[in-house]
Amino acid sequence: MKKPAPSRRRFLAQSAAIASAALIPTHLRSSIAATPESANDRPGLGLVGAGRMGHNHMRFAKGMCDVVAVCDVDTNHREKAQQNLSDGKAKAYNDYRHILEMDSVDVVYIATPDHWHAKILIEAMLAGKDVYCEKPLTLTVDEGKVIRKVQKKTGRVVQVGTMQRSYLDLFVKAVAIAGEGRLGRITRATASIGGSSGSGPIPEHAVPQWLDWNQWLGPAPKSPFRWIQDPNLKDEWQIGKTNGHQQFRWWYDYSGGKMTDWGAHHVDIACWALRAAGQSDTLVSIGGEAKLPVPYKNGYPTLRDQYNTASSFSLKAMMSDGTELLITSEGRNGVLLEGTKGRIFVSRGDLTGAPVEQLKDLPLPEDAISKTYRGMPTPFNQHPNHWANFFHCTRERMEPISDVTSHLRAIDICHLANLSARFDRPIRWDAQNEQIIGDEAANALLSREYRNEFAIEM
Structure with missing residues (x-):
């Protein structure tokens, strides 16, 4: 897929925002409301990673933006987010690059497993998008060097999901x-x-039809899908012991x-x-x-x-x-x-x-x-303020908290x-x-x- 260029609508909106901000005295900028004044001010958001974290955290942001696209390699997650976050109106994709091409997407929310963060963040900035990305931004130190370089080059606003700030x-x-x-x-x-805690051996398992395992792995090394099903789990987001989904955190290939x-x-x-x-x-x-x-x-x-x-x-x-x-x-x-x-x-x-x-x-x-x-x-306060801070900074072209x-x-x-x-x-x-x-x-x-x-x- 070709690298998307910033849309004319986004370019004009951002140019106007920068010009307006230049006319406002620095000491008064913080008094500007942190929520959009009208529906026309609401940015279009593309969600990449619609599992439990991405889907649930959108409840804090939903009132400040319009969800126009969702992406997930799990069909169940993708369809549920599409319905719950946009009443079925948002575009739904298996490949996040479609979202980066959309003119209607002003900001990208990255809530994938950690090993995908740096790649999507870098490409989103290069595509002219501002980004809210769950922590950690990186899987390695060197990924951070590239992120800093690209952000400096593009001037995009990036909020990390360390909401305790x-x-x-x-x-x-x-x-x-x-x-x-x-x-x-x-x-x-x-x-x-x-x-x-450890898990003990987890056997290889046939990839479920609702999961694109190769796309889930993405930049990570090729690896067989592993799964021990737990019939006692009541949380629909959990799938037992595995090297995917909620258990990705316990494998150095995907997290820390x-x-x-x-x-x-x-x-x-x-x-x-x-x-x-x-x-x-x-x-x-x-x-x-x-x-x-x-x-x-x-x-x-x-x-x-x-x-x-x-x-x-x-x-x-x-x-x-x-x-x-x-x-x-x-x-x-x-x-x-x-x-x-x-x-x-x-x-x-x-x-x-x-x-x-x-x-x-x-x-x-x-x-x-x-x-x-x-x-x-x-x-x-807390989660809502973290999202409000992000949207405020995208309008004012400021560094977020x-x-x-x-x-x-x-x-x-x-x-x-x-x-x-x-x-x-x-x-x-x-x-x-x-x-x-x-x-x-x-x-x-x-x-x-x-x-x-x-x-x-x-």
Whole structure:
């Protein structure tokens, strides 16, 4: 398929938006409403990946856009999303490239398994689309280099689905506390992200007629479909133990396990807090202990028929200024920030600690949350605000709260943590050149080979 050119409608709309924004004083831009003023302002959205995540998260965005196309390699997912999200009106495809060709698609929402993210994101930006992409953006460090380059070239707006950056009353408030110096100098941040378990051998299985397995694999290595059906599952999105669908997270060919699943959220918050406090989030080294469910040799699993991502771990990342960032499968899920003046714990359920209690007598400045949220509108909270932030930034041509650069700094720490686990040795990192120091075998896994038919179309 040929690479789509931006439509005349999109070009004129974006030119007008840029021209209008130039007439608005910078300090007033954040007061602009975060939802469209009329139906004509509603962007057309193309959903790529209509499984549980993509389908369910659209409920937060549906009121701010029109779903004009859906894509999924699973016929059941595709048909259900088409009906539920557009009353059957949206175009439905098996191949996402059709969506990139559509003039009526202004923004693309990527909710595929992780191994597809970078390719679709890069091609969507080159096709003139703004993109909301679920985390992590990458499967390897080198994919991030290409993403940064293409975004700079195209000027597209990209929001990462690390929606904790829009939890105003919890994570944003925690970062604001750190930014206001209430913790003093942060000496240690701990991201507790939980562990996982192995699966045991999963046999090969005939590919169901409703699944295009070759297209599901895409850039990943050719592999047989594996499946152990579980008749007790009541969730229609689950299909038991498999190397596809919801269980893709536990295979390094498709994801990074808990490290890039919950790590993408909590390591990001820890790094954001360090930056807000005027400290470094530049990695120097990472190492520690990790348990993997199968034996490894030279960084690769020796068994290919079962889950292989790290199941438990305690890995310490050292920043360039000496601050410690601990990534662990132990403890309560959340982020602990320990400083010279106090400590706070933040999760999706609460924000606690003496510095939080002290807010009753010494509240944060009125603009603390706004300043932490870069002065952008905050009409909602949590998931709805994250989507509203994205659409606001596509109109104003601004960098959203979960920007590419900050996300890649955090997720690269997670990728390097996984390499430390896979090789069972510490990793020393040259952040300036984005290379592992003195370890050729680990350095080789900073990138991956794509299958020829699924190479990125630049």
